[in-house]
Amino acid sequence: MINKKEFTEILEFLEEHIAQIDMVPADDVLQNLWQTRLANDESALRENEFPLNAAVCLVIEVISDREKKILPTIQAEQLVLRYLDQQSIHPDWQQIGILPENGDIYVHLSCRIALEKMAKLVTDVVSLASWDNKECPVCGDSPAFACLEKGQGKRLLVCGACLTQWRYKRIGCAFCNEENPEKLKIVTAEEFPGWSATVCLTCKGYLKTADLRTLTSTPNWYKAVMETLPLDYALTLHEKST
Ligand SMILES: [Zn+2]
Ligand SMILES: [Zn+2]
Incomplete structure (x- = not known):
């Protein structure tokens, strides 16, 4: 392995x-x-x-x-x-x-x-400025991560297949569009400063989010898949317990 x-x-x-x-x-x-x-x-x-x-x-x-x-x-x-x-x-x-x-x-x-x-x-x-869908504007795949930009902390989604980043509304599940705050939980873990995950209780989807306002550099997304695996395990357990 x-x-x-x-x-x-x-x-x-x-x-x-x-x-x-x-x-x-x-x-x-x-x-x-x-x-x-x-x-x-x-x-x-x-x-x-x-x-x-x-x-x-x-x-x-x-x-x-x-x-x-x-x-x-x-x-x-x-x-x-x-x-x-x-x-x-x-x-x-x-x-x-x-x-x-x-x-x-x-x-x-x-x-x-x-x-x-x-x-x-x-x-x-091409310009992605008017794209506001949850699917990737370049390849159509789903987001694997989100990040909050430096400065105002606007949310970008990061494509799981081609790593394109595009603007997406700050609140709301990026898989099913749920916007009810009671259905969206933000989970953080001490071992991952600068990272959080939004867990959607409606579709059970979750999106790991890197806060670029607090991280020293933009993550390498390929490595982030591996490095944040413990966060996925924690979230899967969280899901089972809710
Ligand atoms: Zn893509
Ligand atoms: Zn959802």
Whole structure:
């Protein structure tokens, strides 16, 4: 199983490699298309516009680096497509001779990092100012985190898939829109200063929130998924007891 140090190494390796992968910059046609979709309340990217080639390159690189195995492009592509479809592809990894838990992390991070780069191309050229939905304006996925901006503490949601950030109303569940304060509980934990979680009693959803007014720096969201896991366990217990 991959520990925290190895996870960071893999993350840094992939971040370094994505910088060397070219993605076509947005031309006017693409820019208009994205802007039009957003104006129609649709996410800028469709599922079939996922940056497959970049993700495949990363998977090949990271597996060569960590496992000393050279995957043919076609095989890496199949792995990525199957992963996108199923989220976990243990039999495939067993066949290749890679520990399934590790394999899932390689492909998971590769896909995330490729999509994050693509999302940056989008947010560089379109405005998200009028977007007020709870789904990601770029890829349509759900938020994984929220953060409160420095200064006025306005709330931003952070996409779980592409890490795009967008403004969202300060009060209200980001999953079911519940706005009744009695149904929304704020939970904090001493071990996580600067973090809180809004728990919704209506849909049982919860959203971890980083308060950038008190944290020294913006969290690395990939690492935050791992580092705030104890908070998730605490929240799951909390949920069971209510
Ligand atoms: Zn997204
Ligand atoms: Zn809710």
